[in-house]
Amino acid sequence: MASVAAGLVLVLAYPPRGWALLAPVAVAMFLIAVREAPTRWVAVASGTGFGLTFFGFLFPWLAELGIIALIPLLLVQTAYPALYAGLLHRVKAGPAWFMAAVGGWALMELVRERFPLGGFPWGMLGYPAGEFTATRNAAQWWGTSGWSVLIAALAAGVALYATNRERRNIWYPAATAGVVLLAAALGSLFPNPASGEEIRVAVVQGNTPCPGTHCPDERAQTYASHLALTSELAAGAFDLVVWPEGSTGGYRSDPINSPEVAAAIGEQARRIGAVFVVGGDRPISDTEWINANVGFDTTGAITGEYRKRHPVPFGEYIPARSLFDWIPELSAVPRDMVPGDGVVLFDLDGGRFGSVISFESSFARYGRDTVKTGAGLLVVATNQGSYPYSVASDQLIGMTRMRSAELGVDVIHSAVTGRSTIITDAGVVGPKTPLAEPAVVTGTVQMREGSPTLYTLWGDWVQILAALSLLVLLLPSRRVDESLIEG
Numbered sequence: 001m002a003s004v005a006a007g008l009v010l011v012l013a014y015p016p017r018g019w020a021l022l023a024p025v026a027v028a029m030f031l032i033a034v035r036e037a038p039t040r041w042v043a044v045a046s047g048t049g050f051g052l053t054f055f056g057f058l059f060p061w062l063a064e065l066g067i068i069a070l071i072p073l074l075l076v077q078t079a080y081p082a083l084y085a086g087l088l089h090r091v092k093a094g095p096a097w098f099m100a101a102v103g104g105w106a107l108m109e110l111v112r113e114r115f116p117l118g119g120f121p122w123g124m125l126g127y128p129a130g131e132f133t134a135t136r137n138a139a140q141w142w143g144t145s146g147w148s149v150l151i152a153a154l155a156a157g158v159a160l161y162a163t164n165r166e167r168r169n170i171w172y173p174a175a176t177a178g179v180v181l182l183a184a185a186l187g188s189l190f191p192n193p194a195s196g197e198e199i200r201v202a203v204v205q206g207n208t209p210c211p212g213t214h215c216p217d218e219r220a221q222t223y224a225s226h227l228a229l230t231s232e233l234a235a236g237a238f239d240l241v242v243w244p245e246g247s248t249g250g251y252r253s254d255p256i257n258s259p260e261v262a263a264a265i266g267e268q269a270r271r272i273g274a275v276f277v278v279g280g281d282r283p284i285s286d287t288e289w290i291n292a293n294v295g296f297d298t299t300g301a302i303t304g305e306y307r308k309r310h311p312v313p314f315g316e317y318i319p320a321r322s323l324f325d326w327i328p329e330l331s332a333v334p335r336d337m338v339p340g341d342g343v344v345l346f347d348l349d350g351g352r353f354g355s356v357i358s359f360e361s362s363f364a365r366y367g368r369d370t371v372k373t374g375a376g377l378l379v380v381a382t383n384q385g386s387y388p389y390s391v392a393s394d395q396l397i398g399m400t401r402m403r404s405a406e407l408g409v410d411v412i413h414s415a416v417t418g419r420s421t422i423i424t425d426a427g428v429v430g431p432k433t434p435l436a437e438p439a440v441v442t443g444t445v446q447m448r449e450g451s452p453t454l455y456t457l458w459g460d461w462v463q464i465l466a467a468l469s470l471l472v473l474l475l476p477s478r479r480v481d482e483s484l485i486e487g
Contacts, residue, residue, distance in 0.1 A: 003046035006030035007053030015394035020128035027155035047085030051078030061390030101156035106466035137187030146462035196449035197350025223249030244414035266300025307340025310360035351447035353377035376447035384418030393418030410445035
């Protein structure tokens with residue numbers, strides 16, 4: 001029951017509440033329950049209860065796609081804390097337990113973000129750090145994953161102090177709290193936002209005529225709405241105009257397939273004198289399709305496209321399709337998305353920028369390699385059409401805010417029906433559009449100039465070091481007291 005309560009408390013650290021200080025409290029509650037569990041199976045049950053409540057209340061909006069979309073993902077994600085708790089329960093002595101708790105959490109997130117089917121990063125422990133300017137600024141050195149390790153360490157220190165009744169050692173919680181406070185202080189003293197050429201931006205959120213459902217000519221009307229809003233933008237007022245994922249209507253009205261659509265968008269690019277990035281999708285065969293951001297220059301010519309690299313399993317493609325033919329709901333995905341093969345940068349006066357599309361923006365690795373390749377600005381294009389009235393959009397903005405903080409770049413976050421916004425100053429979120437309403441967001445961003453952040457260069461180095469620390473417990477050594485580990 002304590003672990004179930006811990007899962008519920010941890011949900012409150014994420015949008016829509018965003019009560020970030022509850023994150024270490026909740027994890028400490030969970031770790032105390034695991035350490036106090038009388039048997040390994042009770043520890044596993046505690047991990048299961050924690051996972052079911054945390055993930056179940058973190059992304060219940062997936063149920064809008066059907067229970068078939070929610071239950072398998074919920075069970076897979078729950079397996080991670082259950083396995084973590086079972087393995088952690090084997091470790092008894094304080095120093096070894098602390099190392100296992102922190103290293104095990106780092107390893108759990110490292111694997112969870114990559115397996116199975118490319119991983120699922122929702123609920124990473126470091127994301128609540130984005131709620132405060134000081135902790136967010138420190139992400140430039142170790143990223144969201146590094147904050148996961150520090151928060152887990154703080155929680156483990158508190159848990160160890162609370163459970164060692166006979167030999168309480170204040171060193172663990174005090175030292176970890178000191179590291180967290182030092183990181184926050186350094187983040188306050190040394191912010192690292194983009195500070196280069198200013199770019200005037202318009203984000204067009206055209207919405208759909210029937211959010212959350214499907215209606216006749218929905219995609220054509222979606223494109224028409226984006227074009228109509230764009231036609232109201234003043235000539236010469238913007239340097240960059242962004243349309244979100246799937247905003248061109250797709251398939252028949254994709255700008256690559258349709259010369260008429262390409263000409264209409266190109267005309268607006270010439271009229272405004274701006275570079276355009278628009279989201280489209282098109283079939284390339286009866287069984288495959290492409291999800292891409294298409295770029296237009298100020299003359300209205302198409303300059304290239306970025307193809308989404310990380311498709312959504314069971315949403316944009318069906319893994320091992322022949323094994324799942326018996327599930328009627330999967331007939332809604334008749335084609336499999338073909339992933340792109342790398343970063344594509346677009347030219348803009350003042351620098352170059354890159355983009356990521358929807359689901360892949362929640363993974364730090366895609367934004368990182370885009371900036372590492374040379375992007376001084378990042379565009380996030382998403383749709384949110386399947387769950388337009390849920391908290392999913394706010395949760396995704398919380399993640400892309402940390403992309404801005406980690407990489408030191410401004411982020412343009414565009415959505416068809418979700419919330420659109422502009423993120424500046426290494427994670428400061430500007431005004432958001434309403435859910436499922438046509439709107440335009442305008443503002444100014446800056447290109448990043450100068451040296452990249454440490455996280456851009458080194459990536460998840462803190463997380464990897466913490467995960468590797470488990471080897472100290474696993475490698476045989478005469479110097480390690482065998483009584484530290486049960487069994």
